[in-house]
Amino acid sequence: MSNGKSDDRALYYLDDLQAGQHFTTGSHALDAEQIKAFAAQFDPQPFHLDEEAAKDSLFGGLAASGWHTMGITMKLLVESGARLAGGIIGAGGEVTWPRPTRPGDVLTVESHVVEVTPSKSRPDRGMVLMRNETKNQKGETVQVMTAKLIVPRRPQ
Amino acid sequence: MSNGKSDDRALYYLDDLQAGQHFTTGSHALDAEQIKAFAAQFDPQPFHLDEEAAKDSLFGGLAASGWHTMGITMKLLVESGARLAGGIIGAGGEVTWPRPTRPGDVLTVESHVVEVTPSKSRPDRGMVLMRNETKNQKGETVQVMTAKLIVPRRPQ
Numbered sequence: 001m002s003n004g005k006s007d008d009r010a011l012y013y014l015d016d017l018q019a020g021q022h023f024t025t026g027s028h029a030l031d032a033e034q035i036k037a038f039a040a041q042f043d044p045q046p047f048h049l050d051e052e053a054a055k056d057s058l059f060g061g062l063a064a065s066g067w068h069t070m071g072i073t074m075k076l077l078v079e080s081g082a083r084l085a086g087g088i089i090g091a092g093g094e095v096t097w098p099r100p101t102r103p104g105d106v107l108t109v110e111s112h113v114v115e116v117t118p119s120k121s122r123p124d125r126g127m128v129l130m131r132n133e134t135k136n137q138k139g140e141t142v143q144v145m146t147a148k149l150i151v152p153r154r155p156q
Numbered sequence: 157m158s159n160g161k162s163d164d165r166a167l168y169y170l171d172d173l174q175a176g177q178h179f180t181t182g183s184h185a186l187d188a189e190q191i192k193a194f195a196a197q198f199d200p201q202p203f204h205l206d207e208e209a210a211k212d213s214l215f216g217g218l219a220a221s222g223w224h225t226m227g228i229t230m231k232l233l234v235e236s237g238a239r240l241a242g243g244i245i246g247a248g249g250e251v252t253w254p255r256p257t258r259p260g261d262v263l264t265v266e267s268h269v270v271e272v273t274p275s276k277s278r279p280d281r282g283m284v285l286m287r288n289e290t291k292n293q294k295g296e297t298v299q300v301m302t303a304k305l306i307v308p309r310r311p312q
Contacts, residue, residue, distance in 0.1 A: 086213070
């Protein structure tokens with residue numbers, strides 16, 4: 001299981017995954033305090049720290065660090081997304097932020113399996129390309145993250 | 157300036173940037189407590205939370221969440237990397253983690269300007285492709301993040 005707690009979700013090995021499968025997470029409500037606390041630690045720029053300073057920035061108002069949106073996305077995936085055998089382990093990925101994440105946003109992640117590729121050199125595992133779209137409460141996409149995940153094959 | 161404090165670094169507008177320019181940040185020392193605190197909030201998986209559980213994982217021991225390595229990278233870039241006019245604002249990017257980040261690692265970021273592209277539709281800005289390599293104290297690369305940054309042109 002992915003977080004050490006009891007977990008009712010189905011467990012997916014590489015063999016259980018195929019292109020087109022779809023998963024949806026629970027939600028996370030974001031507020032200005034969380035935005036500022038993350039920014040103070042990991043992205044201390046005025047438009048993530050201070051409402052007044054943010055008005056004069058490209059964002060036109062307080063916005064979450066993109067990496068904060070990513071952290072929340074990861075938490076949602078771990079706690080309520082596809083439960084992968086071995087956990088969610090990424091070799092890498094791509095991200096875009098089509099619009100800012102704002103105080104008051106309620107985020108949910110929709111995931112799609114894009115591609116499943118068994119490893120040629122390592123018969124016990126493979127690579128899964130997963131597209132994770134993070135949406136706000138209006139259904140607007142705030143982040144698209146496509147991850148290359150390492151997933152074990154079902155033991156024989 | 158990027159963080160609201162007085163700052164001795166040169167300020168770079170789009171016009172001041174060109175392919176091949178190189179920047180190096182200060183360093184950040186990582187320990188097991190930081191790794192677990194980040195994981196508890198944003199990536200609650202056993203191999204980021206617990207030394208014993210991590211032994212049986214693909215990582216073979218406690219490892220930082222890749223998004224924690226990213227957060228530290230971002231902090232280093234904001235505080236001691238290239239000081240960009242308008243701040244470090246990313247439209248998106250790509251990331252890989254060639255090896256895990258471990259407790260005791262001391263991280264530094266080396267950045268290279270890959271490409272500078274003035275916007276055709278917005279004459280006041282452009283896009284900078286920046287490759288950011290995060291290295292540990294042995295000089296081993298733990299993360300490569302190539303970001304598309306929005307950078308303003310120098311006002312006339």
